[in-house]
Amino acid sequence: MLILAIESSCDDTAAAVLRDNTTLLANVISSQFDVHAQYGGIVPELASRCHIEAIWPVVNEALVSAGITLDDIDLITATQGPGLVGSLLVGFTFAKAMALVNNIPCTGVDHMAGHLLAIGLEDRVPDFPYTALVVSGGTTSIFSVTDNTTFTLQGRTRDDAAGEAFDKVAKLLDLGYPGGPVVSQRAEKGDPAAFAFPRAWLDKESLDFSFSGLKTSVVNQVNRFRQKNELVPVEDICASFQQAVIEVLVVKTLLSAKKSQHTRVVAGGGVAANDALRQHLSEQCRQQGLECFLPSHVFCTDNAAMIGLAGYYQFQSGHTVSPDADAYSRSPLN
Numbered sequence: 656m657l658i659l660a661i662e663s664s665c666d667d668t669a670a671a672v673l674r675d676n677t678t679l680l681a682n683v684i685s686s687q688f689d690v691h692a693q694y695g696g697i698v699p700e701l702a703s704r705c706h707i708e709a710i711w712p713v714v715n716e717a718l719v720s721a722g723i724t725l726d727d728i729d730l731i732t733a734t735q736g737p738g739l740v741g742s743l744l745v746g747f748t749f750a751k752a753m754a755l756v757n758n759i760p761c762t763g764v765d766h767m768a769g770h771l772l773a774i775g776l777e778d779r780v781p782d783f784p785y786t787a788l789v790v791s792g793g794t795t796s797i798f799s800v801t802d803n804t805t806f807t808l809q810g811r812t813r814d815d816a817a818g819e820a821f822d823k824v825a826k827l828l829d830l831g832y833p834g835g836p837v838v839s840q841r842a843e844k845g846d847p848a849a850f851a852f853p854r855a856w857l858d859k860e861s862l863d864f865s866f867s868g869l870k871t872s873v874v875n876q877v878n879r880f881r882q883k884n885e886l887v888p889v890e891d892i893c894a895s896f897q898q899a900v901i902e903v904l905v906v907k908t909l910l911s912a913k914k915s916q917h918t919r920v921v922a923g924g925g926v927a928a929n930d931a932l933r934q935h936l937s938e939q940c941r942q943q944g945l946e947c948f949l950p951s952h953v954f955c956t957d958n959a960a961m962i963g964l965a966g967y968y969q970f971q972s973g974h975t976v977s978p979d980a981d982a983y984s985r986s987p988l989n
């Protein structure tokens with residue numbers, strides 16, 4: 656079965672072609688980075704307009720690079736939610752229209768399911784069950800994954816997502832957008848123990864997260880330097896902030912695995928591309944006798960390949976969408 660997958664939940668227009676759940680034939684991503692960078696964050700209306708301009712060229716490029724035409728496609732799948740509704744509507748409506756006109760079945764995928772299954776695009780794929788941390792610009796959640804369509808929420812952020820915290824700290828320090836990659840780059844040269852930023856463990860045994868207190872603490876620390884007209888030690892601030900985020904993410908993910916009696920741990924989402932997080936999670940898993948599975952960077956950040964995989968499993972389990980199905984901004988999984 657040949658699958659055309661489309662992702663447009665935020666600021667990347669992406670299309671992929673897969674053969675079943677086994678072979679990725681094309682994976683195209685068009686980023687709107689330059690459009691939003693000047694505003695220091697995503698402007699939803701601009702994002703929708705950029706998706707409209709990019710959708711057909713991106714889909715066409717995916718088909719051409721896979722060496723096929725639309726006539727060869729057996730299933731079209733697109734992200735249905737969560738995300739920016741104006742952005743989602745472009746990809747999802749495009750997918751439904753293509754499917755309707757060409758008489759091809761169509762599935763609507765939850766973006767979160769894509770991140771939870773993205774590890775399936777790698778050569779080394781975990782058996783079920785596994786504990787998965789999904790950590791991105793809009794989500795910080797832990798799930799128990801028992802098969803390709805069953806995801807049970809174990810914990811989630813009560814305020815900011817970890818990626819959002821990275822982006823806000825980058826904005827505070829005038830490092831540009833998106834914040835994650837640049838904060839982690841600056842953190843490499845800093846001392847993670849320079850500042851004792853708070854770790855929000857919440858109630859004992861809680862698997863929920865909170866990053867708003869950490870963010871406020873970083874703001875206060877930076878303001879103290881600025882008020883005294885002192886140079887802000889950007890590298891040390893980034894390293895100490897990143898360390899505080901990583902510690903909480905790793906401890907709670909491993910606690911969740913322990914509670915679920917899982918021996919396999921998976922991570923996904925844009926922040927899972929953070930090398931310090933990857934190293935710390937791998938090392939802690941090794942020390943606790945758990946297997947750690949991390950998707951390559953391109954499958955951590957938004958991509959259509961993971962949507963294709965999730966859409967394939969959804970179709971196999973008998974789910975398709977009708978032309979009047981709507982996009983949604985909040986995930987029912989979360």
Ligand code: KG4
Nearest residue numbers: 791792793818834835836925926929956957
């Ligand atoms: O999954 P993603 O591409 O989009 C969604 O939010 O769905 O994740 C984007 C988020 C942004 O907040 C970005 O700053 C963060 O992932 N990010 C990182 C890194 N690369 C991307 N955060 C920390 N370290 C990174 N290397």
